[in-house]
Amino acid sequence: MFKKRNNIKEIEEGKYLEPKFDKNGLIPVVVSDFRNGDILMHGHMNSLALKKTIETKEAYYWSRSRKKIWHKGQISGFVQKVKEMKIDDDQDSVWISVDIGNGASCHVGYRSCFYRSIPLGKIKNTKKIKINFKEKKKVFNPSKVYKNQPNPTKL
Amino acid sequence: MFKKRNNIKEIEEGKYLEPKFDKNGLIPVVVSDFRNGDILMHGHMNSLALKKTIETKEAYYWSRSRKKIWHKGQISGFVQKVKEMKIDDDQDSVWISVDIGNGASCHVGYRSCFYRSIPLGKIKNTKKIKINFKEKKKVFNPSKVYKNQPNPTKL
Numbered sequence: 146m147f148k149k150r151n152n153i154k155e156i157e158e159g160k161y162l163e164p165k166f167d168k169n170g171l172i173p174v175v176v177s178d179f180r181n182g183d184i185l186m187h188g189h190m191n192s193l194a195l196k197k198t199i200e201t202k203e204a205y206y207w208s209r210s211r212k213k214i215w216h217k218g219q220i221s222g223f224v225q226k227v228k229e230m231k232i233d234d235d236q237d238s239v240w241i242s243v244d245i246g247n248g249a250s251c252h253v254g255y256r257s258c259f260y261r262s263i264p265l266g267k268i269k270n271t272k273k274i275k276i277n278f279k280e281k282k283k284v285f286n287p288s289k290v291y292k293n294q295p296n297p298t299k300l
Numbered sequence: 301m302f303k304k305r306n307n308i309k310e311i312e313e314g315k316y317l318e319p320k321f322d323k324n325g326l327i328p329v330v331v332s333d334f335r336n337g338d339i340l341m342h343g344h345m346n347s348l349a350l351k352k353t354i355e356t357k358e359a360y361y362w363s364r365s366r367k368k369i370w371h372k373g374q375i376s377g378f379v380q381k382v383k384e385m386k387i388d389d390d391q392d393s394v395w396i397s398v399d400i401g402n403g404a405s406c407h408v409g410y411r412s413c414f415y416r417s418i419p420l421g422k423i424k425n426t427k428k429i430k431i432n433f434k435e436k437k438k439v440f441n442p443s444k445v446y447k448n449q450p451n452p453t454k455l
Contacts, residue, residue: 146426146427147426147427147429148426148427148428148429149427150455151455153451153453153454153455156453156455157408157453158408160430160431161428161429161430161431162418162429162430162431173328173342175330175339175342177332177337177339181337182332182336182337182338183337184330184332184386184395186388187328187330187388187393187395196423196426199418199419199420199421199423199429200421200422200423202420202421227420229417229420230417230418230420231339231414231415231416231417231418231434232414232416232417232418232431233341233342233406233413233414234406234407234408234410234413234415234453235452235453235454238342239418240339240342240414251388251389252389253312253313253389255389258388258389259386259387259388259395260386260389261386261387262384262385262386262387263317263354263385263386263387263394264354265354265357265382265384265385266354266355266357267355268351268354268355271301271302271303271351272301272302272303272304273303273316274302274303274316274317274354275315275316275317276315276316276317276387279386296308297390298308298311298312298389298390299308299390300305300306300308300311
């Protein structure tokens with residue numbers, strides 16, 4: 146769908162979008178909050194999701210658990226309005242800066258999916274590393290919002 | 301190496317680090333600049349890189365092009381000092397906030413790997429989408445710094 150990649154110099158320093166999709170046809174996407182730069186989530190797009198995001202200025206993803214295109218916020222109402230989109234040096238990952246108002250990005254109910262921090266420093270036992278909650282209050286109640294939807298988290 | 305994942309509730313709202321590595325043994329990592337929140341790069345860690353990053357507070361990655369553990373900055377000197385590390389809801393991606401001083405994160409020479417923006421809105425021709433340089437000045441000269449190192453960018 147997009148321009149063919151055939152020259153590394155062009156990919157790195159050229160003027161055309163030549164995204165690289167992996168074996169599954171996906172490109173990873175970093176999503177940050179345009180208000181404060183916080184990372185809200187990490188997702189994936191296929192070529193159609195990327196095209197739809199560019200054109201509609203609302204984030205579309207490929208849901209790996211549901212195996213379908215996913216217009217973020219379709220169920221929860223927490224649509225991500227894309228303020229800016231960037232691509233990296235080798236064009237194999239995308240960054241979008243989005244406006245979610247006072248909403249949330251995380252299906253568990255927190256504003257950001259990254260609500261727990263990993264303590265740094267000497268590890269005593271790698272199987273017992275405790276993580277710390279940095280967000281304590283949920284923005285919404287997932288059991289009410291998602292009702293009978295299956296949980297996207299997989300073992 | 302890390303705690304076994306066997307309960308979704310525990311993964312999402314529990315207190316233990318239970319990272320999910322993909323079929324290749326990798327977890328994606330979002331790297332942001334602790335000074336201003338800018339995304340510097342998107343990388344991958346294997347379990348050893350994750351452990352070394354936690355313990356040393358310097359970012360280690362798995363280089364997919366070189367197929368080895370990679371202490372970021374080993375050649376360029378631009379080590380990433382990790383100020384904070386977070387994990388997402390389903391524990392399949394990591395976010396680190398790093399201090400790179402006045403250095404760079406991008407092998408092409410820019411401060412951030414995301415130096416080009418993708419214009420939003422109606423697309424005329426998906427094969428001719430022009431991207432715009434947002435960083436214009438390189439922090440270093442890659443041909444001097446990396447000399448005979450192979451370019452990690454692949455078609």
